[in-house]
Amino acid sequence: MPEPDKQTSAVLKLVQIPREGVLCISQNLFHRLMTAMQVDPYFLYLISHDYDGFHYSKGPNNLLSAFIGTATYGLVWTSQWQRASTSTIALFLPRQTDPFSRFNAVLQIFKNLIHTPCLLAFVSTVYNLQAFDEETKAREYARIRSVEKSTGYGPNPPEAVSRFSVDELTLWSQTTGEIQGNITNKLRHINTSRTLLDFVSDECQLLEISVDVHHPQCRDGTRRLAETIPMLKRQMDAYEAYLRYLGNRAEKLSSVLIALLGHADAEINLEMAVSMKNDSVSMKTVAIMTMAFLPATFFAALFAVPSLQWDHEDVIQSNFWVYWAFTLPTTAAVFLIWLSVTTYRSILRQWAKWAFPSLEEKSPES
Numbered sequence: 001m002p003e004p005d006k007q008t009s010a011v012l013k014l015v016q017i018p019r020e021g022v023l024c025i026s027q028n029l030f031h032r033l034m035t036a037m038q039v040d041p042y043f044l045y046l047i048s049h050d051y052d053g054f055h056y057s058k059g060p061n062n063l064l065s066a067f068i069g070t071a072t073y074g075l076v077w078t079s080q081w082q083r084a085s086t087s088t089i090a091l092f093l094p095r096q097t098d099p100f101s102r103f104n105a106v107l108q109i110f111k112n113l114i115h116t117p118c119l120l121a122f123v124s125t126v127y128n129l130q131a132f133d134e135e136t137k138a139r140e141y142a143r144i145r146s147v148e149k150s151t152g153y154g155p156n157p158p159e160a161v162s163r164f165s166v167d168e169l170t171l172w173s174q175t176t177g178e179i180q181g182n183i184t185n186k187l188r189h190i191n192t193s194r195t196l197l198d199f200v201s202d203e204c205q206l207l208e209i210s211v212d213v214h215h216p217q218c219r220d221g222t223r224r225l226a227e228t229i230p231m232l233k234r235q236m237d238a239y240e241a242y243l244r245y246l247g248n249r250a251e252k253l254s255s256v257l258i259a260l261l262g263h264a265d266a267e268i269n270l271e272m273a274v275s276m277k278n279d280s281v282s283m284k285t286v287a288i289m290t291m292a293f294l295p296a297t298f299f300a301a302l303f304a305v306p307s308l309q310w311d312h313e314d315v316i317q318s319n320f321w322v323y324w325a326f327t328l329p330t331t332a333a334v335f336l337i338w339l340s341v342t343t344y345r346s347i348l349r350q351w352a353k354w355a356f357p358s359l360e361e362k363s364p365e366s
Contacts, residue, residue, distance in 0.1 A: 009085040010115040010217065014093040014107070016100045023093060037089050039080045043067040047074060050095065052122070054195045064117050068124050068196070070189060072099040076123060077227070079117035080220060081207075086115045103127050116221035118203040125196045125232060132186050133239055140246055145254065147172045151257045154249070166268075169261045176254040183247040187243065190240050197236070201229050320352050 029063070034044060040057045046067055056066035061080065067073045077090030094102055103357045106127045113119050148154025151172065204226040207218060232240075303310070307320035340347070 010088075011086070012090070012106070012111075012114045012119070014090045015095065016094060018094065018307075019094050022132065032170070033091070035078075037076075037091075038063060038065065039076055040065045040067075043076055047099065049141060050074070051168060053192050054132035054199065056199065061118075065131065066121065068121070068192075070124075070128060070192070071185060072096045072097075073103065075120060078121050079120075086218060088114070088117065088120065090120055099131075102131065106130065113221040113224065116224070116225060117207070117218075118200045121196045121203075122200050122225055122228075125200070126192045127236060128189060128193050129232070129239065132189065134146050136239075136246070140250075141184055143179055143251055147175055147257075148249075150252075150339065151235055151256065151260075153253060160202040164260065164264075166261065166264050169257055169264060173254065173257045173261065176250050176257060179250045180247060180254065184241050185245055187240065187247075190236060190280060192325055193236060194233075197229055197232060200225060204229075229295070 017030075023030065031044075034041075036057065042057075043055065043065070043296065045051075046055060046069060050069065052066050052069040052071070055239070056064065058064055064079045066077055066079075073095055074093035076093070081087075083218060092103065094100055103123070107120075107123050110119060110126075111122055113122075115123075118277060145154070152170075204222040207222040208226075219233040302308070305320075305323055307317045307323055308315055309317060
């Protein structure tokens with residue numbers, strides 16, 4: 001058995017490409033960079049569309065090409081191990097504000113494992129678990145607890161539950177909906193992390209068999225990663241169970257808020273019905289008052305007509321017919337206009353039947 005080399009080498013180059021809406025790099029330069037790294041061309045499509053998930057391919061001479069997409073960043077890299085060396089080149093593509101510093105901090109913890117080609121997949125899993133766990137406590141749990149405390153529907157409810165406005169209920173309903181969406185997204189990323197761990201586990205088994213004895217650091221690194229995977233899987237199981245518990249709480253809280261909104265709508269409809277009833281009573285009062293004064297008003301106007309001379313022997317003058325000549329046609333015209341406005345659709349249908357009787361005779365199937 002040959003003696004192991006005393007000198008082995010490992011290089012990991014991680015380059016961040018800033019983003020200001022889009023990646024701060026020209027398309028031509030980015031393509032040249034990806035070509036020089038020997039990245040699988042399919043990954044260009046995943047990067048340009050901000051896809052999530054884990055994708056990888058293997059080429060000749062132990063070349064590994066991989067892409068990881070998450071809500072906060074994308075990571076594409078190629079790694080190649082040979083007789084006594086490992087070379088890894090990676091591009092970090094941020095999707096949110098400054099995830100690189102935290103990712104790099106996790107990478108520094110495991111920097112002594114850079115001889116292992118699958119190190120970045122392992123680091124991504126650890127980073128995602130840490131970041132999502134902290135975010136869940138600060139956002140999802142805190143916001144669920146805030147809504148539960150405000151509404152009184154949750155663990156340790158108050159003795160008396162207050163009444164809430166529709167605006168408050170709507171805001172809380174939107175909050176719980178957003179929480180449910182975030183939890184669903186995190187569960188999706190948990191599946192990606194499981195895929196990453198399975199990949200690291202498979203790679204460790206493969207490297208344990210295929211790595212040359214001249215590369216002891218690589219074999220040692222794969223062994224240490226393999227020993228860590230079961231612990232990460234248990235941590236992932238616990239986090240997933242906690243996420244599902246929070247999702248269940250958010251779902252029940254959303255149901256309560258929907259019921260409260262329905263109750264508030266019913267109260268508003270009841271108030272509107274009472275108001276309409278009061279308005280109806282008021283309109284009846286106005287109608288009765290109008291009916292009471294209408295006869296007196298009519299006769300007062302009639303007696304004031306100049307065509308009636310009450311102080312003369314002939315009260316009705318010869319031009320009294322003019323009053324009726326204008327009054328009767330105008331009254332009839334007003335009623336005709338009102339009837340036309342309210343029943344014009346029916347009139348049009350009747351006219352169509354009369355003008356186009358052949359259309360009515362055709363059957364619907366024809």
